Amino acid sequence: MRKFLPWVFVLLFTFLGVTVVRASSTQAYQDYLYQFNTYRSTYNEFKIAKNEYEKFQTLTSQTTALDKTKVMLGARNTLLQSYLTLLNEKLNENTGLAPSEKNLYQSLIANEITFLDSQTQLIPSVGSLGDAQSVSSKLESHYSILQISVRQAIIAISMGDLASFAASYDTATHDALSLINANRSILSSDKQSVIDRWMLQVANKRSIYQQKVDAIQSASTQLKATSADELERQVAKIQKDIGEAKQYLSEGSAFLGELANALRYDN
Amino acid sequence: MSEQQVPSIQPQEPIAQGNAPQVSDVQTEPPVPEPAPPIPQPDKRPVPVWLIGLVAIVLGSAVLFAITQPLRTAKPVTPSDKTNQTAPTPTPIRNLSTIATQSAFVTFDQSVASLSGVIRAYNIQDPSLSPPVLSLPLGFAQ
Numbered sequence: 001m002r003k004f005l006p007w008v009f010v011l012l013f014t015f016l017g018v019t020v021v022r023a024s025s026t027q028a029y030q031d032y033l034y035q036f037n038t039y040r041s042t043y044n045e046f047k048i049a050k051n052e053y054e055k056f057q058t059l060t061s062q063t064t065a066l067d068k069t070k071v072m073l074g075a076r077n078t079l080l081q082s083y084l085t086l087l088n089e090k091l092n093e094n095t096g097l098a099p100s101e102k103n104l105y106q107s108l109i110a111n112e113i114t115f116l117d118s119q120t121q122l123i124p125s126v127g128s129l130g131d132a133q134s135v136s137s138k139l140e141s142h143y144s145i146l147q148i149s150v151r152q153a154i155i156a157i158s159m160g161d162l163a164s165f166a167a168s169y170d171t172a173t174h175d176a177l178s179l180i181n182a183n184r185s186i187l188s189s190d191k192q193s194v195i196d197r198w199m200l201q202v203a204n205k206r207s208i209y210q211q212k213v214d215a216i217q218s219a220s221t222q223l224k225a226t227s228a229d230e231l232e233r234q235v236a237k238i239q240k241d242i243g244e245a246k247q248y249l250s251e252g253s254a255f256l257g258e259l260a261n262a263l264r265y266d267n
Numbered sequence: 268m269s270e271q272q273v274p275s276i277q278p279q280e281p282i283a284q285g286n287a288p289q290v291s292d293v294q295t296e297p298p299v300p301e302p303a304p305p306i307p308q309p310d311k312r313p314v315p316v317w318l319i320g321l322v323a324i325v326l327g328s329a330v331l332f333a334i335t336q337p338l339r340t341a342k343p344v345t346p347s348d349k350t351n352q353t354a355p356t357p358t359p360i361r362n363l364s365t366i367a368t369q370s371a372f373v374t375f376d377q378s379v380a381s382l383s384g385v386i387r388a389y390n391i392q393d394p395s396l397s398p399p400v401l402s403l404p405l406g407f408a409q
Contacts, residue, residue, distance in 0.1 A: 175375040253383040265361040
């Protein structure tokens, strides 16, 4: 019994670890949704107060507008921070990304969170609508950089998922090759030549996939945008390429399935 | 039937020239037409109403039965695509190879099936990761 006790603990902690990792991403998403609702609510109140101030131009309406603006600015920063935390957790959970890549994007996210923290610290000292404008404009001018970091992290998560599939694809291809080589003597020459040709097609798909992935990574690191629309356009192009890369792996795995069927039967 | 006296014509004496009877003297009675012999009448007993009703019901049922018979016997017509009614292709009998029984093959087969399923199900755009859309400028008139 004592022999098995350490193993029980190992299994228990492994299970708990997996649960915690799963929970951290889910929890971050729930937090993001909550913060989004809070932001939406504070933004509506800000819009109402702003309209009233612009309509009546009274000191009371001005004070209300300032209060609501400060609350909204805080909620906005918290929302962005919660979203960045969600991305960070998704990067943490990703099994396909190389540690160096993971660190790169996580450090980008950490920088953005630090920036937002510094912004949030300025809010209590805002004493006028002009101050509020000034604080807000800092985020506005930085927002394109933040958006690029966010998009790069999202692309990296997708690439990590694809890399995980590609690793399984490579393992399956290697297993197929070992199986064919081990049984070459019992395969007819015709069947051997067919199977060898199919293996070339499988390798070819993997090669095209890799070319596409390299192009995506290059495009992702070179993301630059003068406007939000331009950024959207570039990201849409990359997303399309990711779809194509996935399609190559899908077609290659279908070839492997056909190969398995060819090996399963004599005729 | 009562017998009637039919007047018989008696032979008359030859009429003398001078004693020729005058027209007015001749008593000619128009012959009474014989009444038509009465047609024998059958016994006229009234037909009972229930019988008429019964006959009507039977006739009605027969007519109804005759009308609905084709509808009942007709099989429901199911729309069928005639073009699909081809002879089934016999499934070719395939012999399992010796490779199929190897554990390495079973592992390979399972991993390929699993990989295909995972890739097919993968959504490249995770909806939970779509960034929030914010309206940043405060828009206060300076």
